[in-house]
Amino acid sequence: MSERFEQSNLSSWQLWSAILRGVVAGTGFVLCVAGAVLALACLQLRHADPLNSPARLEAIRAAQQSPQNAELVARARELDLLARRAFFAQQYLVRRGGWILWIGAALLFGALSGTRWLQPRVVVPGLDTSPEERVERERRAAQRALTLYMSLLVGGAVAVGLVLRTPAPAVSAPLRTPSIAGEATLAPASDPVQSEEPLDDLLAQAWPAFRGYGGRGGVQSPAPTRWNLETGEGVLWKVEVPRHAFSSPIVWSNFVFVTGADSRHGAIYCFNADSGQLLWEHEVRDVPGSPPTPPKVSEDTGLAAPTPATDGRRVFAVFATGDLIACDFSGRRRWARNLGVPKNPYGHASSLQIYRGRLIVQYDQETGGRLLALDPRTGQTIWDVPRDVKAGWSTPVIWTAEGRGLAAVLANPKLIAHDLETGRAVWQVEHLEAEIGTSPATDGERVFAGNEYARLVAVSATDGKELWSSDEDLPDVASPLAWNGCLFTATSGGIVTCRDVTDGRRLWLQEWDEGFYSSPIAAADAVYLIDRKGLARVVRAARTFEPISENPCGEACGATPAIAHGRLYLRTARFLAAITGAPPAESASGNTSAP
Amino acid sequence: MPKRSRIWAWSWTLVVAASVLVASGVQRFPKPDFRSGYTVPQYTPPAVERTAAREWLDVGLLTGGLVLAGYFALARRSRRGLWILSVASLVWFGLVRKGCVCPVGSIQNVVLGLVSPADGIPWTVAGIFLLPLVAALVVGRVFCAGVCPLGAIQDLVIFRWRPLPLWLRQFLGMIPPTYLAFAVANVAVGAGFWICRYDPFVGLFRRSGPAGLIALGWILLLIGTVVPRPYCRFLCPYGVLLGWCSQLSRRHLTISPDQCIQCRLCEESCPFDAIRVPTPPHPDRAAARRRMVYALVLAPAWVVLGAVAGWAAADPLAAKVHPDCALAAELRTEESTGKKEQSWETRVFRASGRPLEQAEEADRDARRRLRRAWAWAGAWVGGVFAVRRIALGRRSELADYVPDRGQCLSCGRCFAYCPREYVRLGELDGIRGQP
Structure with a gap:
């Protein structure tokens, strides 16, 4: 080949120059074609709307109308697949085309640079006849240019300030918190500190603490009885909670609050009740007096076993470190204090309660246990009652008698009723020696308390007079539930007992393989019992055993659900879910009616 | 227009247009829309693949690149070495690491760490920020020459250039300090990382990004064929810091390996107009001194004017700069028009149940x-x-052709224009290289 070029008197640089020119022309042509094709493809992509193509929509509509017709369903799926495949194929083409453009541009640059290299630019400096004047002229021009820049900058900024300046109007529309359909709007107050009235009437409609308002354990309105967390049937949403905990969810308006903790820090999480979206997370740090390292707690308890509480304006949470924290509904810390690291062999687990402008904290430990009422606005102590009891994991239950609020507080070895106004003990029941993990229950007239290895007692809510007691099939983690004239208990061994509240007579007993940590709760005439493996059984709150449904939750469950606005909020080992319920159709898959 | 120029122009236009369309087209496809009550699963971000080891590897490579660039620029005086190094840096830091091992952007991390100590400054980020500056203090802006991927991609497309007049260079040269100042201010008030947000080349490295930025990247490359490295010279905020450090550098690249013979061959060799030519003494020293005094007296006034300008522009532009102000503005619009939840931000805000007054308070605080x-x-x-301005009025007499230390990118293009270089290489008789 070289001979041929020698024969045609082409020097090697001319040959290379010709080659490079050819590359330039060829690459330019390819770029033009590729660019045109891609531009066309991109324009088609911009206007492509495969999901709304009439044929696909029609097929889907037909399939939805006749879901039993396999042919129609297959046709809809086929069209859907075709539309998506066509779109993504075109997108793939565009992506590959982008690479072609890149490579083409690189080749073009390379070839053009090569032609420049083969035809070097000859620098012939001109004769500078009067360098002084030239330099001076250039510098003056540069100074003027600099001044022009600064003038433009300053002038432009001031002009923008004068022309575009508008007084910022106030966002003065009334506050509206998104409400759940069919429910009263429970808007948080805008100013959380100044002159606030207790929202207990509204709190009674929500689920503001462990086992609901006052710890009663139920609501009068019905809640879903059929769902399947494994298949998603009847499930509005299901999200993973970033940090694990055994605490239970609480609900206020359209917020769902849970707590969690890792090995070092606790946190409060706020989820949107409609969508499950995590709205904010507040990590508990820098609390004055907090220990540098968290106390050792058992794995079954963790650092965040206590359930949080809300007063409708703030959410409160306490952790095994003794850190007690209050955040407003935007996740901003309002106050925090450390109550002292509790001397508790398993870890602090007593949940918070709220009652008429008082945050009730049961803080039992091996020595120096206390019951405190704090001001929710500031965290300051209203009263602090020392308790001569041992460490415990129980949560107070609250009711009203003769116009005053009372709290039954259980620990080894006493059940004591306190006046919530003053903290003074009203009555007490003794001889309840055991490691107390359960909380008392009340139906307003009676208070029920008991634990395995102790006994189960029913006492008058007014004077504490013992009405009856029992020592059979006693719970040790799940708290009893007093509902519809029955007292339901669920043991760690899997025995659920229904007793008559008046005399303690056993009405029915059912034994299952798996035990219960989650406390029974009720909605209307249904009782919810969730075993440790995560099988939720719904039974009739009646004097005879009447199963309603069995609903798989997909994984272990130790938390007690929350019920609000006709929904069930359930926390499993990893997830938080909102359940609206599946239709009671017989074909509802995954739900197996109990025999 | 010559034929080659026409091909050039058409090719560029097509590349830019197609890229913009590609960038905007591939992002358009909506998420699958399930209307059967199906809940779209919550987005789970993929596991973070960056590890500390990989970050330290990047710091190590950056250090190695700086050492090599200094070696090629000062010891070997090798333009080829610098070119190969810059291509390698473009491949690694640009295409492989997708432009995110970036001292330019690290300015913001450092500022954030300083104004908000709780956020801290990771050691690797501190290294990425400081190493090029330290190198500039020792050997000049070798980072720009051989290690910066943003510079490398622009360097590759330089085709033909003409020297820019001094007034234009001075005018455009004020943009980088302005950009730096306001980018730092924005980070300090929590208005985001503007340098990264408006990086014109990161979209090209990732082959994805906002269409406008992709177009800006290609346009800058197009301009860069005739106005070399426009981003480095007239936009790069990190270049301001590098320029200052390079002014003070202990050693610096020289045009002639030994002595300047005043041949003037290098006069137009620098694409970046970074060669200082011999300057004659000022013809009217008294007038020059007078102008200097005026400039000195006026200096505080310019500082005050700048402060007033910044203060005046902040409020009207706040809604375009700060997210809190933007949210409040959107909420106001929604409240006045009655059309709620027009954007994701307002939707999230309203879903949170926070009172509107809170947005207003945040807006006021941000402003x-x-x-x-x-x-x-x-x-x-x-x-x-x-x-x-004062520096322009001051004229120091200069006898030789030397690099402007603040502007010189240490690319080594001028080596090939100096006859003394060929003498050093033994390709030219020493006597012929004498003046």
């Missing part, structure tokens, strides 16, 4: 901080302007 920060930024720009 107050933005006004203060922009006033400081404006004052700083005024100060830079005053210093540059």
Whole structure:
């Protein structure tokens, strides 16, 4: 080949120059074609709307109308697949085309640079006849240019300030918190500190603490009885909670609050009740007096076993470190204090309660246990009652008698009723020696308390007079539930007992393989019992055993659900879910009616 | 227009247009829309693949690149070595690491760490920020020459250039300090990382990004064929810091390996107009001194004017700069028009149940901080302007052709134009290389 070029008197640089020119022309042509094709493809992509193509929509509509017709369903799926495949194929083409453009541009640059290299630019400096004047002229021009820049900058900024300046109007529309359909709007107050009235009437409609308002354990309105967390049937949403905990969810308006903790820090999480979206997370740090390292707690308890509480304006949470924290509904810390690291062999687990402008904290430990009422606005102590009891994991239950609020507080070895106004003990029941993990229950007239290895007692809510007691099939983690004239208990061994509240007579007993940590709760005439493996059984709150449904939750469950606005909020080992319920159709898959 | 220029122009136009369309087209496909009550699963971000080891590897490679660039620029005087190094850096830091091992952007991390100590500054980020500056203090802007992927991609497309007049260079040269000042101010008030947000080349490295930025990247490359490295010279905020350090550098690249023979062959060799030519003494020293005094007296006034300008512009532009102000503005619009939840931001805000007054309070607070920060930024720009103006009035006599230490990118293009270089290489008789 070289001979041929020698024969045609082409020097090697001319040959290379010709080659490079050819590359330039060829690459330019390819770029033009590729660019045109891609531009066309991109324009088609911009206007492509495969999901709304009439044929696909029609097929889907037909399939939805006749879901039993396999042919129609297959046709809809086929069209859907075709539309998506066509779109993504075109997108793939565009992506590959982008690479072609890149490579083409690189080749073009390379070839053009090569032609420049083969035809070097000859620098012939001109004769500078009067360098002084030239330099001076250039510098003056540069100074003027600099001044022009600064003038433009300053002038432009001031002009923008004068022309575009508008007084910022106030966002003065009334506050509206998104409400759940069919429910009263429970808007948080805008100013959380100044002159606030207790929202207990509204709190009674929500689920503001462990086992609901006052710890009663139920609501009068019905809640879903059929769902399947494994298949998603009847499930509005299901999200993973970033940090694990055994605490239970609480609900206020359209917020769902849970707590969690890792090995070092606790946190409060706020989820949107409609969508499950995590709205904010507040990590508990820098609390004055907090220990540098968290106390050792058992794995079954963790650092965040206590359930949080809300007063409708703030959410409160306490952790095994003794850190007690209050955040407003935007996740901003309002106050925090450390109550002292509790001397508790398993870890602090007593949940918070709220009652008429008082945050009730049961803080039992091996020595120096206390019951405190704090001001929710500031965290300051209203009263602090020392308790001569041992460490415990129980949560107070609250009711009203003769116009005053009372709290039954259980620990080894006493059940004591306190006046919530003053903290003074009203009555007490003794001889309840055991490691107390359960909380008392009340139906307003009676208070029920008991634990395995102790006994189960029913006492008058007014004077504490013992009405009856029992020592059979006693719970040790799940708290009893007093509902519809029955007292339901669920043991760690899997025995659920229904007793008559008046005399303690056993009405029915059912034994299952798996035990219960989650406390029974009720909605209307249904009782919810969730075993440790995560099988939720719904039974009739009646004097005879009447199963309603069995609903798989997909994984272990130790938390007690929350019920609000006709929904069930359930926390499993990893997830938080909102359940609206599946239709009671017989074909509802995954739900197996109990025999 | 010559034929080759026509091909050139058409090719470029098509590349830019197609890229913009590609960038905007591939992002358009909506998420699958399930209307059967199906809940779209919550987005789970993929596991973070960056590990500390990989970050330290990047710091190590950056250090190695700087050492090599200094070696090629000063010891070997090898333009080829610098070119190969810059291509390698473009491949690794640009295409492989997708432009995110970036001292330019690290300015913001450092500022954030300084104003908000709780966020801290990771050691690797501190290294990425400081190493090029330290190198510039020792051997000049070798980072720009051989290690910066943003510079490398622009360097590759340089085709034909003409020297820019001094006034234009000075005018455009004020943009980087302005950009730096306001970017730092924005980080300090929590308005985001603007340097990264408006990086014109990161979209090209990732082959994905906002269509406007992709177009800007290609346009800058197109301009860069005739105005070399426009981003480095007239936009790069990190270049301001590098220029200052390079002014003070202990050693620096030289055009001639030994002595300048005043041949003037290098006069137009620098694509970046970074060669200082011999300057004659000022013809009227008294007038020059007088102008200097005026400039010195006026300097504080420019600082104040800059501060006023920054303060004045902050409030009207706040809604475009700060997210809190933007949210409040959107909420106001929604409240006045009655059309709620027009954007994701307002939707999330309303879903949170927070009172609107809270958005208003955040807006007021952000505006107050933005006004203060922009006033400081404006004052700083005024100060830079005053210093540059004074420097222009001051003329130091210069006998030889030397690199302008602040502007020289240490690319080594001028080596090939110096006859003494060929003498050093033994390709030219020493006698013929004498003046």
